[in-house]
Amino acid sequence: MTKYVSDLLKFLRPLHEGTLVFVASYDDAATKMNDETRRLFEELGSTAVKDLAFRDSWVFVGAKGIENKSPFEQRMKNSKSNNKYEGWPESLEMDGCIPLRPPLEG
Numbered sequence: 001m002t003k004y005v006s007d008l009l010k011f012l013r014p015l016h017e018g019t020l021v022f023v024a025s026y027d028d029a030a031t032k033m034n035d036e037t038r039r040l041f042e043e044l045g046s047t048a049v050k051d052l053a054f055r056d057s058w059v060f061v062g063a064k065g066i067e068n069k070s071p072f073e074q075r076m077k078n079s080k081s082n083n084k085y086e087g088w089p090e091s092l093e094m095d096g097c098i099p100l101r102p103p104l105e106g
Contacts, residue, residue, distance in 0.1 A: 008032075012041075012044075013040070018064060019063065020098065021064075022061050025058045026055065029056075030053050030056060043064075044062030045073075046062055048060070051075070056075055057075070059073065059092045060073045072096060074092045075092075
């Protein structure tokens, strides 16, 4: 396991319920991830992480304990024939409002 994956797992594993995670990646994220990191991102609400490949652009907002898939995710597939920037996919932009979660009673 590389240091990058080890550091990412140290960040993702102990997240508390309701913690938001913001991700923006390009180029190498997919080749650095292992099965556990992909599974953890899926648990945060990602649907694209399982198909993420070399040089794909990916933006994602997820949360620990999310009940559904996150509506805040985009992936631009790396494609030599369609890339906009000499071997690189077009950049991604995402905006929106992330709803507040009601406070837990107790």
